[in-house]
């Protein structure tokens with residue numbers, strides 16, 4: 485039987501698609517450095533596990549569709565530390581940030597509508613949109629200027645009468661960009677002028693380096709009725725497997741639509757919400773330690789890349805990714821070759837090809853994303869393997 489054109493037309497995730505090659509390489513005895521996926525190795529704060537261990541329930545019941553009120557309260561307190569004030573009914577807990585994004589797109593767009601993203605963008609925006617017949621339109625940003633946004637006129641050119649929202653990720657995956665307060669203000673201005681929503685994917689809010697100034701889209705009271713803040717414990721507390729995310733918005737119609745979708749999927753797992761409540765109570769000193777660690781990792785990877793012949797990248801200022809242009813014919817071919825044909829002392833590296841992170845056809849063919857989610861000594865070895873692989877690759881330009 486045929487599958488729907490919608491499902492058949494969806495791209496497989498470029499982050500996960502090449503995993504079978506890595507599995508084969510491992511089976512063949514190679515060590516593979518997994519730099520393809522944003523799966524941090526930092527320890528999840530112990531409070532998460534302790535809270536779950538201490539649960540004394542006789543029935544594991546459905547939770548409220550909006551989420552556990554204690555978790556919502558903990559998130560309200562967390563937002564206050566960023567000068568954001570959300571009422572209890574302005575926050576909904578979701579199955580990861582992923583569900584918050586999908587539900588936002590469904591609530592805001594009809595089939596045939598479009599959303600504006602800054603490309604390269606978090607590739608699953610593509611999948612979520614394609615699944616509900618929504619088009620993703622890209623504002624192209626470039627490594628050469630650190631993936632910052634183009635001028636207002638350039639952005640306005642991409643908007644048409646089917647545009648419903650921006651989805652912007654700040655700090656950015658895969659680019660590591662941190663938008664300046666001026667850029668954030670510019671998007672707010674355009675959204676107001678063109679009557680658009682801003683879905684602000686801020687799951688990497690704490691991962692900002694070198695004193696770069698960070699401004700949340702949640703800090704603009706004059707746009708509060710058109711801003712949706714998407715969050716998650718996955719990266720913030722190194723708890724990807726908890727599948728706990730949230731969205732926060734002051735627009736009552738939007739929240740009412742989201743609530744209908746949430747009621748349909750009943751609720752988010754009860755135990756993980758109990759653990760996540762403790763996560764949001766983690767002292768802020770945790771972020772400082774984690775941030776210092778990622779900055780060291782960023783330095784290790786960036787400094788190594790800068791020394792590699794023909795490699796182009798800018799120093800990322802946030803999140804834990806770097807988008808890299810390689811001197812190769814095709815980045816995906818190069819990554820597959822690294823996994824299937826190459827090893828350096830029995831080791832190789834896996835990355836994510838960047839083409840699927842663009843909406844504009846033809847862009848990103850020679851680019852890949854590296855996630856610096858391993859400890860510094862491992863990253864040093866991985867960078868050496870990559871350097872040797874680049875020298876040996878037959879499709880080198």
Ligand SMILES: Cc1ncc(COP(=O)(O)O)c(C=O)c1O
Pocket residue numbers: 522579580581582583606653657685687715716717718724727728729
């Ligand atoms: C920018 C961005 N948004 C959302 C997500 C989804 O996160 P979650 O694990 O909360 O579904 C990710 C995960 O990699 C991400 O990088």
